[in-house]
Amino acid sequence: MIAQEAQYRDWMLAALMGDASAYRMLLAALTRHLRSYYARRLDPAAAEDAVQETLIAIHARRATYDPALPFTAWVYGIARYKLIDEFRRRKRRPTVPLDEAGDLFGHDEAEEAIARRDVSKLLEKLPPAKRDLVKDIKLDGVSVAEAAKRTGMSESAVKVTVHRAIKSLNASLGKTPERRGDADG
Amino acid sequence: MRTDDLITGLAATLEPVKTGTVVRILFGAAMIGLVGSVAVMLGAMGLRHDFATAITSFGMWTKLVYTFAVAVLGFVVVERAGRPGADMARPALLLALPLLAIAFLSAQQMRAPDADMPGMVLGHSSRVCAGLVTLTALPTLAAIFWALRKLAPTRLTLAGAGAGLFAGAAGAFVYSFHCTEGAAPFIAIWYTLGIGVTTALGASLGRYLLRW
Numbered sequence: 025m026i027a028q029e030a031q032y033r034d035w036m037l038a039a040l041m042g043d044a045s046a047y048r049m050l051l052a053a054l055t056r057h058l059r060s061y062y063a064r065r066l067d068p069a070a071a072e073d074a075v076q077e078t079l080i081a082i083h084a085r086r087a088t089y090d091p092a093l094p095f096t097a098w099v100y101g102i103a104r105y106k107l108i109d110e111f112r113r114r115k116r117r118p119t120v121p122l123d124e125a126g127d128l129f130g131h132d133e134a135e136e137a138i139a140r141r142d143v144s145k146l147l148e149k150l151p152p153a154k155r156d157l158v159k160d161i162k163l164d165g166v167s168v169a170e171a172a173k174r175t176g177m178s179e180s181a182v183k184v185t186v187h188r189a190i191k192s193l194n195a196s197l198g199k200t201p202e203r204r205g206d207a208d209g
Numbered sequence: 210m211r212t213d214d215l216i217t218g219l220a221a222t223l224e225p226v227k228t229g230t231v232v233r234i235l236f237g238a239a240m241i242g243l244v245g246s247v248a249v250m251l252g253a254m255g256l257r258h259d260f261a262t263a264i265t266s267f268g269m270w271t272k273l274v275y276t277f278a279v280a281v282l283g284f285v286v287v288e289r290a291g292r293p294g295a296d297m298a299r300p301a302l303l304l305a306l307p308l309l310a311i312a313f314l315s316a317q318q319m320r321a322p323d324a325d326m327p328g329m330v331l332g333h334s335s336r337v338c339a340g341l342v343t344l345t346a347l348p349t350l351a352a353i354f355w356a357l358r359k360l361a362p363t364r365l366t367l368a369g370a371g372a373g374l375f376a377g378a379a380g381a382f383v384y385s386f387h388c389t390e391g392a393a394p395f396i397a398i399w400y401t402l403g404i405g406v407t408t409a410l411g412a413s414l415g416r417y418l419l420r421w
Contacts, residue, residue, distance in 0.1 A: 042225035051216045076215050081421075083219045085361040087230040088292045101293025105363040109420070125294070 026096045026129045028053070033095040040086065051079055054099060061103055061128050070110060078106045100125035146193055154189045161186055231291055231360060238356030239284065242376065245348025246383045254341065254387040268391015271314065275396060276382040278307040279404060283375030287353060290368035291360030297367055304374075308401070315394040329392040335399050338388065342403025343410065346373075346380025350411060354418050362419050369415020370408050377407030 032050060039047035058078055062071035081102050089098050143163070147155050157175065160166040161182070172179045227233075250256075263269050285300040319329060332338075353372040362368035381400045390396070 039223060040226045042223060044220045044223045047223050048216060048220040051219060055212055055216065072212065076210065076212055079212070079215060079219065081361070083223075085421075087226045088361045090231075090292050090295060093292070093295055097294030098292070101363045102361060105293065105361075 026094070026125055028129060029094055029096050032099075033091075036086075036089060036095050037091060040089070040091075051082070054082070055079065057099075057128050058103060062107065065107060066110060074106055074110055078103050081106060094125065096125040096129050100128045103128055146196075149193065149196060150189055154185060157182060158186055158189045158193075162190070231288060234356050234359055235284065235288055235291070235353070238352040239349065239375070239379070242349030242352030243379060243383065245352065246345050246380055249348060250345050250383045250387050253344070254384075257387055257389050259389070260386065263389070263391075266391060269385065271311075271391060271393055272385035272388070272396055272400065273382060275307055275311050276378050276385060276400065276404075278310075279304065280375055280378035280382060282307070283371060283378050286371035287357065287368070287375050290362050290364070290371045291357055293361050293363045297364075297371065301371075311393060311397040311401070315397045318393045329394040330398060332390040332392065332395045332399075334388060334390060335395065338384075338390070338395075338399035339403035339406055341387075342377065342381045342384050342400060343406045344380075345384045346376040346403075346407045349379045350376035350407060354411075354414070357419055358421055361421065362415075365415040365419045366412050367415070368419055370412035372415070373408035373411020374404065376411065377404035380404075380407060 032053065035046040035050035035053075039050055055075060058075045059071065062074045065071075066074055082099065085102070089095065147159060150158065153175075157171060160171050160174075161168065166174075168179050168182050171177075172182045175182065177185070257263060282300050282303050286297055289295040289297045289300060315329075318324065319326060350372060353376055354369075357368055357372060381404055384403070385400075390399075
C-alpha cells in the first residue's frame with residue numbers, strides 16, 4: 025500500500041462530490057509526483073507538457089475512478105498511458121515496464137531531500153570555484169555561456185572544468201564516469 | 210500555460226460527478242448498439258419463420274442463455290477496461306463458466322443413443338453462422354467503442370477485445386432470433402466462433418480507435 029493512498033483517496037472522494045479546495049490540494053500533490061515521474065523519462069519541456077496533459081486527463085475522466093479500488097493505481101494508470109502516448113507520438117516504441125503505482129508515488133520528497141543532501145556533501149569535496157561552477161550548471165540549470173560570462177572563463181574552459189570536476193567526484197565514489205545517454209536518446 | 214494556473218482553472222470548473230456514470234455511459238451505448246444490431250438482423254436476415262413456436266423451445270433458450278451469460282461477462286470486462294488500474298483478468302476468467310456449460314451440454318446431447326452427430330455439429334447454416342453473428346454485432350461494437358473513448362482505457366488492445374466480446378455475444382443473442390439451429394454442439398462451435406471473430410476484430414482495432 026502506498027503511503028499517501030488514504031489521504032489522496034479522501035481528497036478525491038471529496039472532489040468527486042464537488043469540493044474544490046480538496047481537489048486543488050490533490051492536484052498540487054499529484055503534480056509533484058508527476059513532475060518527478062516524467063522528468064526521469066522525458067526531456068524537460070515534454071515533461072511539463074505531459075504533467076499538464078495528465079492533469080487534464082485526470083480532470084476530464086475523473087468519473088472513471090472507482091472508489092472501491094486504490095486511487096494511486098488509477099492515477100498511475102493514467103500517467104503511464106500518457107507516457108506511452110508521448111512515446112508513440114515520437115514514433116518510438118519503447119517498452120514501458122508494467123510496474124506498480126509505487127513507481128509514481130514511491131519517489132517521495134524525503135528521498136529527494138536525502139539525495140540533495142548527499143550531493144551537497146559530495147560537492148564540498150571540490151575546491152570552491154569548481155564547486156560553484158558545477159552547482160550552477162549541473163544543479164541550477166545555468167547555461168554554459170552564462171557561467172562563462174560570470175566567471176570570465178571561456179566556454180570551453182567552463183565545460184572542461186565541469187567535466188573534470190564530475191570525473192573526480194565519480195572517482196571519489198569509486199565509479200567510472202557514466203555516459204548520460206538514457207535521458208536524451 | 211503555467212501548471213499552477215491550470216490547476217486553478219481545473220478546480221474552478223469542478224463539478225460533482227454522479228456515481229454510476231461509467232455504467233450509465235456504457236449501458237446507454239449498449240442499448241443504442243443493440244437497436245442497430247436488431248435492425249441489421251431484421252433488415253438483412255429476418256426473424257425466423259417459426260418464431261412463435263420456437264421461442265419456447267430448448268434450443269432457443271440454449272442460445273439465449275449462453276449468449277446472454279457471455280454478454281454479461283463481456284460488459285463487466287468493458288466496464289473494468291474503461292477504468293485505469295482495474296483488474297480485467299478476473300471477469301475474463303469467469304468466461305470459463307459459460308464455455309464449460311455449453312461444452313457439457315454438447316457432450317450430453319451427442320451421447321444420446323439416436324444422436325445425429327453431423328447434423329448437430331454442422332446444422333444447415335454452419336458456413337454463414339459466424340459471419341452473420343459478426344455482422345449483427347457491428348453496430349454494437351461501434352457503439353461500445355464510442356463509449357469507451359469517453360472513459361479512460363489504458364490497455365487499448367485488451368479494451369478492444371472486451372468491447373468485441375460484449376458486442377459479439379450481444380450480436381449472437383440478437384442473431385439467435387433469426388437462426389433456426391438449436392443443437393448445443395452447433396451453438397458451442399459456431400456461435401462461439403462468431404463471438405471470437407468479433408473479439409479479435411475489436412482487439413485489432415482497439416489501439417487505433419480507442420486512443421484518447
